[in-house]
Structures are given as C-alpha cells and as structure tokens.
Amino acid sequence: xxxxxxxxxxLALGACGTSDVPPAEAPSAGWWGRLATQPEAFQDxxxxxxxxxxxxxxxxxxxxxxxxxxxxxxxxDRIGAVRAAFAEAALHDDLARLVREANRLRSEAWAARGGxxxxxxxxxxxxxxxxxxxxxxxxxxxxxxxxxxxxxxAGDRDAxxxxxxxxxxxxxREQADGFVRDHVDPCVDASLARAWTAExxxxxxxxxxxxxxxxxxxxxxxxxxxxxxPWPDPDALEACEADRPLDGASFAALYAPPAAVVEGLGSPGxxxxxxxxxxxxxxxxxxxxxxxxxxxxxxxxxLDGLAPLQSYRQGVLVGAARQALLKxxxxxxxxxxDAARDVSDRDVGPANSPSLFVLLAEARVRTGRTxxxxxxxxxxxxxxxxxxxxxxxxxxxxxxxxxxxxGDSKEN
Amino acid sequence: MSLLRVPLAxxxxxxxxxxxxxxxxxxxxxxxxxxxxxxxxxxxxxxLNELVxxxxxxxxxxxxxxxxxxxxxxxxxxxxxxxxxVRKGATWHxxxxxxxxxxxxxxxxxxxxxxxxTEVGRxxxxxxxxxxxTRTVKLTFNGEEYAxxxxxxxKILPAHAFQGSSVQRTGSFRTQPIGxxxxxxxxxNDDNSITMLRPEGGTAQLEEVVMREVSDKNYQAKLLVxxxxxxxxxxxxxxxxxxxNDRKIELYPYQTNSWWYFGFNHGNEGLKDARxxxxxxxxxxxxxxxxxxxxxxxxxxxxxxxxxFYNHDVAPSPHDPxxxxxxxxxxxxxxxxxxxxxxxxxxxxxxxxxASNLETAQDVLINVQSQLRSRGxxxxxxxxxxxxxxxxxxxxxxxxxxxSQWSFDRNEDIYDQFHSSGPRNFVGYANDKVDxxxxxxxxxxxxxxxxxxxxxxxxxxxxxxxxxxxxxxxxYSALSTKVKKVVVHPFYxxxxxxxxxM
Numbered sequence: 001x002x003x004x005x006x007x008x009x010x011l012a013l014g015a016c017g018t019s020d021v022p023p024a025e026a027p028s029a030g031w032w033g034r035l036a037t038q039p040e041a042f043q044d045x046x047x048x049x050x051x052x053x054x055x056x057x058x059x060x061x062x063x064x065x066x067x068x069x070x071x072x073x074x075x076x077d078r079i080g081a082v083r084a085a086f087a088e089a090a091l092h093d094d095l096a097r098l099v100r101e102a103n104r105l106r107s108e109a110w111a112a113r114g115g116x117x118x119x120x121x122x123x124x125x126x127x128x129x130x131x132x133x134x135x136x137x138x139x140x141x142x143x144x145x146x147x148x149x150x151x152x153x154a155g156d157r158d159a160x161x162x163x164x165x166x167x168x169x170x171x172x173r174e175q176a177d178g179f180v181r182d183h184v185d186p187c188v189d190a191s192l193a194r195a196w197t198a199e200x201x202x203x204x205x206x207x208x209x210x211x212x213x214x215x216x217x218x219x220x221x222x223x224x225x226x227x228x229x230p231w232p233d234p235d236a237l238e239a240c241e242a243d244r245p246l247d248g249a250s251f252a253a254l255y256a257p258p259a260a261v262v263e264g265l266g267s268p269g270x271x272x273x274x275x276x277x278x279x280x281x282x283x284x285x286x287x288x289x290x291x292x293x294x295x296x297x298x299x300x301x302x303l304d305g306l307a308p309l310q311s312y313r314q315g316v317l318v319g320a321a322r323q324a325l326l327k328x329x330x331x332x333x334x335x336x337x338d339a340a341r342d343v344s345d346r347d348v349g350p351a352n353s354p355s356l357f358v359l360l361a362e363a364r365v366r367t368g369r370t371x372x373x374x375x376x377x378x379x380x381x382x383x384x385x386x387x388x389x390x391x392x393x394x395x396x397x398x399x400x401x402x403x404x405x406x407g408d409s410k411e412n
Numbered sequence: 413m414s415l416l417r418v419p420l421a422x423x424x425x426x427x428x429x430x431x432x433x434x435x436x437x438x439x440x441x442x443x444x445x446x447x448x449x450x451x452x453x454x455x456x457x458x459x460l461n462e463l464v465x466x467x468x469x470x471x472x473x474x475x476x477x478x479x480x481x482x483x484x485x486x487x488x489x490x491x492x493x494x495x496x497x498v499r500k501g502a503t504w505h506x507x508x509x510x511x512x513x514x515x516x517x518x519x520x521x522x523x524x525x526x527x528x529x530t531e532v533g534r535x536x537x538x539x540x541x542x543x544x545x546t547r548t549v550k551l552t553f554n555g556e557e558y559a560x561x562x563x564x565x566x567k568i569l570p571a572h573a574f575q576g577s578s579v580q581r582t583g584s585f586r587t588q589p590i591g592x593x594x595x596x597x598x599x600x601n602d603d604n605s606i607t608m609l610r611p612e613g614g615t616a617q618l619e620e621v622v623m624r625e626v627s628d629k630n631y632q633a634k635l636l637v638x639x640x641x642x643x644x645x646x647x648x649x650x651x652x653x654x655x656x657n658d659r660k661i662e663l664y665p666y667q668t669n670s671w672w673y674f675g676f677n678h679g680n681e682g683l684k685d686a687r688x689x690x691x692x693x694x695x696x697x698x699x700x701x702x703x704x705x706x707x708x709x710x711x712x713x714x715x716x717x718x719x720x721f722y723n724h725d726v727a728p729s730p731h732d733p734x735x736x737x738x739x740x741x742x743x744x745x746x747x748x749x750x751x752x753x754x755x756x757x758x759x760x761x762x763x764x765x766x767a768s769n770l771e772t773a774q775d776v777l778i779n780v781q782s783q784l785r786s787r788g789x790x791x792x793x794x795x796x797x798x799x800x801x802x803x804x805x806x807x808x809x810x811x812x813x814x815x816s817q818w819s820f821d822r823n824e825d826i827y828d829q830f831h832s833s834g835p836r837n838f839v840g841y842a843n844d845k846v847d848x849x850x851x852x853x854x855x856x857x858x859x860x861x862x863x864x865x866x867x868x869x870x871x872x873x874x875x876x877x878x879x880x881x882x883x884x885x886x887x888y889s890a891l892s893t894k895v896k897k898v899v900v901h902p903f904y905x906x907x908x909x910x911x912x913x914m
Contacts, residue, residue, distance in 0.1 A: 106859075113558065113857045178852075179864035271896060278893065281659060331473070343663055344653035346707055346886055368474035371822035372902050375667050378718040395720030398822065399859035401475075404559035406534045407825025408903065409836065410455045412442065412670075412770070412817050 030232030032287070032308035034223060036295035039302050045223055049077050056080060057228055057306060059353040060383070061088040069203055076224035078203060079217065083229070085200030086214075087355075089248030092193035094322070094358040095390055096131070101365060102393040103128040103186050109400040120172045120183055128186025145171055145185065152191040155198035163188060167386040184389040192386065197247040204246075211250045212242035228308070230315025231256035252355075255319030258283050265320045265336075273324070273332045277317060277339035284309040307350070314340045318356050325359060330366035337363055348383045358387075361394065370398040434914050435607075435620035436895065438643035439632045442769050443604045443625035445798035446586035447597060449567035450522060450529040450579060453802060453836075455668070455819050456623075459645065462906040463608055463621060464591035465567035468496055468515065471907055473899060475822075477561040481510055481568055481592065483547075491556040496564070498547040504570045505596035505611050512543035517571035519551075527579045530806070533828055533835055534566045558857075568592070581802075594910040595621055617897075617913035627769040636661060636890055642914070644890040645905060648772070649706025655890045664900045666889040668819040669716050672882040674764075674780070675814045678840035682754060683812065687743040689877040692762075692813075693729045694736035695787045696880055701779050705772045708885040713870035714818075714826045716884040720859075721824060721866035726874050728881070733787055752788045761790040765805070766815040768795035777815050806838050814839075821903040826866075827854065830873055841878035 035042055046053040052067030064084035071077035107125050110116045116125060123142065126135040134146050151159035170182035201207050204217060218225035218234035225234040236256035244250040257265055260283050264276025288309040295303055302308075317340035324333040337360045345351035357376050364373035373394050380387040444457040449465055452458050472478040479485070483499040502510040519541040522529045537560075540552045553560065570590045577583060589597050594616035595608035604625040610616045624641065626632045633651040635641040637658055646666065647655055655661050674696070676683045683689055698710055712729070715722040737747065744755035752760040764781060766773040774795060781791045796804060804810045818829060818836075828834040831850045832842035846869055853865040874881070889905070891898055894914050901907035 110859070117858070176858075176861065179861050181860050181864075278659070285659070338664065339662075343656055343886070343888060368471075368476060369902060370475075371669075371824075372665070372667065374718040374720065375665070392720075395863065396859040399720055399862050402823045403857060403859070403862075404557070404562040405821075405823050406537070406563045406565075407823030407827070408458070408534070408565075408821045409825070409828060410458050410819050411453055412455050412767070412819065 030287070030312065031223065031226040031229065032232075032291055032303070032312065033294075035302045035306065035308055036291040036299040039296060039298035041223060042227075042302060045076060045227065048075075052077060052080060052084075053227070056084060057311075058350050059087075059348060059355075061085070061091065065199065065203075069199075073205075076221045079221040079224040080227075082200050082203050082214070082217065083225070085196050085203055086246070086248055086251035089193050089196035089200060090252035091248075091355050091358065091384070092189040092196060092386070093248035093252065094355055094362070095189035095384070095386065096187075096193055098358060098362045098365065099186050099189055099390050099393060100128065100131075101362065102390065102397050105365070106393055106397045106400065109397060113400065113403065117176070117181075120174060121181070124171070124183050124186060131187035131190040139172065141172055149187060149191045153194040153198075155195055155202065160192065160195045163191065164385060168388045182392070184392045186389055186393065188386045188389055193248045200251075201246065206246075209246040210242065211244045211246050211254075214246050214251070215242060215254075228306075228311055230254075230312060230319050232312070252319070252322055255316050257316040257320065261316075265316075268329065268332075270331050270335050273320070274335045274339065277336055280313055280316060281339075284313040310342065310351070314342070314351075314353065314356065318353060318359060321359050321363065322355075325362055325366070330363045333359065333363040334367055334369075347379050352379075354380055354384055358390075361390070365394060365397070368401075370394060370401055374398060434618070435622045436618050436643065436909075436912065436914060437622045437624055437641045438645060439624050439626040439635065439641050440645055441625075441627050441629070441632075441771075442767065442798060443606065443623065445802065446581065447589045447606075448581065448583075448586040449569065450527065450531055451581040451586070451802075453530050453806065454798070456645075458903075459905045460606065460623060461567055462593070462901075462904045463595045463909065464589060464593045464597055465569075466502075466592045467567050468498075468564040469561045470565060471901065471904075473908065475902075477559070477565075479561075481515075482561075482564070485561060487557070487560065491553075491558065493550060493552040494557075494560050495544065496549045496551065498549070500547065502592060504572075504590050504592050506570075506590050508570065508572060509546075510568065510570075510592055511546050512549040513546070514568055514571045515549045516541045516543050517574070518566070518569045521569065521574075521579045522566065524579070528581070529579075530835060531566060534563070537563060616910045618909070621909070625769070627771060629771055633890075636892065639892065642892045642895055647888045647890050649708070649886050652886070652888060660893050661890050662893055662898075663888045663890050664898065665887070666900055666902070666905065667716075667884075667887050668903055669719065669821070669824050669884075670817055670819040670887065671711055671714070671716055671884045672776075672815070672817045674880040674882070675816065675839040676878060677809060677811050677813070678842070678878065679809055680812050682760070685743050686877055687739045688745075690729075691736040691739040691743070692784070692789070693877050693880045694732040694739070695784055695789065696780055697731040697783055698728065698880070698882055699731075700783070701776050702883050704775060704779070706885055708883040710883050711881045713874045713881055714830065714879075715824055715866075715870060719824050720863050721870065723867040723870035723874075725867075726871050729874075729877075736787065747788055750788060751790060759790050760788070762792070763812040764791055764793045764815065765811045765813065766793075766795060767801055768797050773815055773817075780815075809838055809840065819903070826850075826869070830869070830878070839878055841873075841876070843872060843876055846872050846876075 049067045052064050055063035061084040065081050068077040068081035116122050120139055123135055123138050134142055148159055152163050167188055171185040172183040174181045201209055206213050215237045222233050231237055237254055261276045261280045264272050292303055317336045321333040321336040340356055342351035348354045357380050360376040361373040377387055377391050440456040442456050444460050447460055449461050466481045468482040469477045470480040481499055481502055483497045485494055485496045487494045498510055498512055519535050519538055521527055522531050522535045537554055538551055539554045542550050544550050573585055573590050596611045598607035598609040600606055606623045608621045610619050629648045632644050636644050656663055676689050678684055709717045710728045712726040740752055745752050754760055764777050766777050777793050781793050784791045805814055827850050828836035830841055830846055832847050849865045849869050853862050856862050896913045897911050899908045
C-alpha cells in the first residue's frame, strides 16, 4: 500500500513522496522483496545489458547510461538509462552547489584578508557566482572556454567529453610573485548538470518534461524504475511538486522513506534526525530479515550479494540530507550523512554513492569543517575527475580559514 | 596494572564495579603520562587537557573562535597589540579566581627557554604580555595580527599553583593539576585510569568522565560492545565493520590528519648520508606493512592525501631493493653476502624504537625488522614507555630510527617537525630551502601561494628522506548510542563534551 502524506508533513520532510510499508506486513512490497522472491525477474531485467545494471549498482551512472541507453525504444532498460542520466545530473548539480558555495566563501574570506589578486582570479570568481556570462575583462582563453561550456549545455557529447577530459587541468595559469598561480574552472559541474539533464530528457523523449512525466514513465516499468532506487516502487512517488521542471535537482528530491521515520527525518533538530536514522536502520534490519525469510535460494543470494536494504537506506538518508542542506540545516545533514556512510568501504562504489561524499563535503563546509570537507572529496578523485575544481576551491578556503591560527600537532 | 594483561571477563567486572553514577568511560591506547598543557606531546594528553583546562578562546560548533576564559577583546587599529578581558566569575577548580596574572604567567612560562615547554611555538608571535588590572591583559605582538583570537587557544595555567616552585615537566602539577575546565581531575587510579569529576557548580551534563588505558585494541572494541566503555577514541580499521553493525554503537569520523612514519636520527653519523636513508626507504615494502593493520592511503610526504598541501605529483617511494643496494654501494657500503658493512667495516646496524603500548606499532616494527634483516641490515627493536620516550627521543635524541605517528589540526603546519629550529624536529632534519619556504609560507596571506610553497616543501622533504612516509589510516571514533548530543571536535575531540549527556 502506498499513500501520499498530508501536505504539511511533506513540506516538513521536504521529500517528494513516501511509503508506509511496514516490513512485518509486506516484506516483498519493495524492489528488494522482488529480488528475494522473484530472482528470475531480476535476471530477465539485467541480462540484456548486464554491464549497465552492474554500473547502476556501483553508482557509476555514466557507465550505466552508456550501456542502458543502447536499448531500443520501449525496452525497460531505457528507463534505467533515464534514471542514470538524471542521477548523473543530480551529482553534478550537487557538486556545482558546493563549488558555488566554496567560491563565495573563498571570495569573502580572501576579501577580509585584503582582497583577491586582480586579474583572471577575480574574473573567474565572479563568473563562478552564476556561471552564465563572463564578466568584462575576461582573457581570450576564457572566451574559448565559455564557448565550450555553451556546447556542453546544449548537450554536445564531444564537448562534454572535452570538458571532462580537461577537468583536472587549470583553466588558466599565471606567473605570480615567486610561484605559479593555477586557476580552476568553477563552472564545469554546473554545465555538466545541464548536459546530463539534456541527455535524460532526450532519452525520455520529452524535451519539456515535468517531474510528473517522469513519474508516469517510471510507473510504466516498475521494476526497472525502482531497482537500486531510494524508493520501494514507483507508486510511492505519486506525490508533490510534480509540476517542477524535470532536471537533476528535481530528480534528486525523489526519495521515499518508510512512514516510521518520516516525522523524524523532517524534524528541525539534530538529535531527532539522528534518532530517525537509527529507526531507519532498525526498519531496514527488519525488512531484510523479512525478505530473507521469504526468499528463494537464488533470491537469498541476491539479498546477500547486492545488499539492497543498505542501498535503499543510504539513498533515503542521502535524499533527506540533501533536503536538509537546501533548508539550511547543515548540521542535520551532517548527522544524516554520517549515519548513511558505510565505513567498511572507503571508496565510491556499491556501498557508498558519490552523492553521499559530495553532500558530506557541502555539509562540512557549511558547518566550518572545511578541512574535513576535503577528506570527504578525496574518495571521488578517481571516479569523478571534475571534483578537482571543488578540491582546489575548498582547499583555498581551508587555508584562508586557518591563516591566523598557530598549528597544533601531537604524537599518535 | 595494564588492562592488556587482564582477562576480558575481569575487565568487564572492573568496569562494572568501578562504575559511579553514569560515568562516561572512554578508552585511550596510551594513558597520558602527564596532565600538563605546557608539556603536551601526545594526542591522549591533548584530549585530556580539553576536559580539564580552558584557553582564552576555543572553537564554537562552526569552528570559529569564541571567547572561553576571555569575555571580550579589543585589537588596536595598528593590529600590533590587543587587550583581553578575562571572564568575570571564572574560577579554578580550587575556587580561586582566574586572573590576568594567570594569563601572563602562562605565556611567560611557555616562552621561558629554561622551562623547555613543547608548546613554545604557540606563543612565539607574542612579544610581551602584561596584566593591566586583575581581569585585563595587554598582549603586544611581534607583527601585525588580523585575528589574534585564533591563536589564543592554548590552555591557561593557575599561577598560584607554581608559587615557590619552577615550572618543570616533572613537577607536582603534572599529577595534581588545577584547571578551570568542565571537569576537574579526581584521581589517578591503580588500573592506569584517570577519573575526572564535574566541579561543584559546573555546567557539564556528565557528572564524571573516566579515561581508561586499554592498549589492546581488540579489548577496546569488546569493552565497547559489552558496554564497559561508552567511547573509543580511535577504532582500528579492522573493527569498523563490526562496530558499524552494532546497533548500540555509532561511529564518528575523527581523522586528525594523522600519518605514520619511520624517522631517521640525523645525529647518527651513518644516517646523515641521504643515500643511506633513501636506501633504507627503498628496502621497506610499505604496502606489506600496512596490510595487517588496516586500510589507508600510502603517502609520499608529510601530509595526508586530502590535504591542500599534498603534492600529488610526488609518488610514494617504491619498494626497490636493487636500487637500495646501488645507493649503499655508492655510499661506501659493501655487502658480504649476508650483511651490509659500512665504510668503517662495521655492520650496518640499526635500533628501531617505538612506544611500548601501541600494539599496532609493535606489529609494524616487527615486520619491518624482518624486512630489513632479509636485506642485510642488522636490526634491534626496542619499546619505550611514555616517560622514557619523552626523555630518550624528545630530549636526548637517543635513537636511530623511530616509528611514530603525527597528528595535525586543520592547519597541518609542519614547521615544528621540519624547520631546522622546530621544537618537534627531534630527528634533526635541516634544509635551508625548506626553512625558507616554511618561513615564507607563514608570512603569506595568499592561500594559493601557501599551497604552492607547501607543495614544494613536500617535494623537497620527500627527496631528502628524513623519514619514511608511511600511511594515513581511516580513522573513526565510536560512541555508545546512550551518549546523546555528541559532536566530536575534529582534533581535540572533547571540545564540546560539556553538552554531551547520558
């Protein structure tokens, strides 16, 4: 059974849908239940393009899109490709928000210490505020870069690859007094979020789609629409704000926690969300046990190998953390993300999504833990090369914020 | 008596018998040898200081400076001096008021070379301190300061506790400290634990905090699982999955920018030669040392990989015994088929030293001993207690190679370790260019210049091989879910423990 919560509760939660599926009553109500009881349905779904679904499970949405978008029109894998494209858009949207915040705070902190050096640095900082038109006085190299960005935003795949390939390189390099000053491009992720939105809309076949259009499409292919997702099934998404334009940000707002934790996740306090995260853990333990009890032998193997409840739980917490950040509750987000992280695996992969690390970095920057934000970004280096801009800007900010401190160091 | 030698059941019983009204019991690998902010060299000491003492300022929850023992301050327009007003009503644990004279005393005691404070670097920027009245201190700086409150975190000591005695590391204050923090020192106990009690009228939520030394990491995790502890400061990576799966335990990131190293004593004649140091570095198979103790990043220099100062163009030193042999031959060493012999004909022999109560360090030391012996280097190992460590390593520089770990706050300021005048540079490393870069980095207000300078330092230090840079481990602390309102400070851990409750 699914239902839509009252508007007030949804506003408090900030999520766009919910489900009150008590595991004791309906263990197979979610996609994990289908893994347990109908493993053959899973095989049927993933077999044609196994690599794509393996990548989806690993939170490698670029690879997932590359594989699943090869499916013919009308095939369930196309829904997987749509999800992958919007998940990638959401990741870059999260990164773009972090870069924008770091850029803003860096400019403020630097101004407090006498101001940023004039020249390309100031131009890039100003550009990074909105990532639209270049401010006057931009060097010619930046004009070329802006052209590349325009192509990326229009969905030009060659341009997307070109921008991604140069993400670790400085966009400009200047000889300063005694050292070389490297400037990073502050708009890479903002443009890539737009590009992946265009990919998603194109794959959906609806260039002007709203969120409701996506939900409708998802409901047409329930298993492909929900496998590894932070909702039990697409019916749980018949919720609010359906008229929002479909993009990475609106897609990222789609998650559906069980009713048992809705109130806690939506409350304003830190201790309350921490307790809700614990309740969600208890709920997912119970749901896993329920699923295991009704699982076929093959289904039991899938439950063990794919850890679906952990994946669902993390997706819900990450979604709730994102909403907390958008509602200016970064300490809440920090508590949710600390609870979401699987510390047994230090890298991006099945156990930990890249969005978790990006949001963790944002939450840390916004709670003054700027140096620790760099710890959160480090695991992204191999998978998401565009994180380079975020690392350098957050790094500058961390250095600025500790400029007046006397460092402390101890043994052990 | 160490818990290392106490069977688990007994330890659990001790935990139960020793329990008072809901104490928060936390475990350290090494109990602080002393409780004295002027001579703090260990993280366990720094954490305990956080419970017992206060600075003029401390981090608020957003890690900005907030007045603590200070009530207010005023910076002069030329930024060359400031006045700080001590908080009205602030008292020491013995009931006496905290005064401006205490602040002046602390600064002078830290600066006085005869006191040999390990914290001297934290007040070097202050030219003078004088008490204007009982609650007002005037600080004069050596140069312009933009946010001097950011530097006034060091702990303040009660001047009256030292009347008639000099400030010494071995003085009675180390075991009978008087602070002004949320808890006062209650007792040093027979089992190496330390009990801290909330002073009368104190505002901390927890009445009692107990530090327990548990050097066996396996016991630490078990004691937490069996509810004989409420907190583990550092969880061994191999225990992370177990503790994460325990629904009564919550993990908190506690990274502290820590890295492990083997440090070469540059006062040792043979180790002065960079080729010998590099050769020894290349003989060591670092990944094989890391594997038994957990997951982490192998490093090429004096920063963790996420640091803005880490130079990613510098690769970690490889395991290359052939190149090591070539370097030793170039340095005048000969291999007799079994052992390397120095230019003087004597065998290449090293003492490897580490702390006696660090289980993981002992494992690493034994493994590296085996690796070096297999390459023809004669190796002895020794394990020192804390007091002996401070005397032998820090004061007397009586060692060949040490295995230890540095932890840094968010500044990641390696000046003390690698500047030739650094108070923590007990390996005796000196490179004029590194000194120059570190000095320049301290003076710049440009973050990109500072990053560029420190990345150069990384390269130079890597090339000089003053240490074998090993790894940083994934580091978490673990607390019982009984403990509420937990927020862990990224370096000092207990900064906000006053708000914790059970």
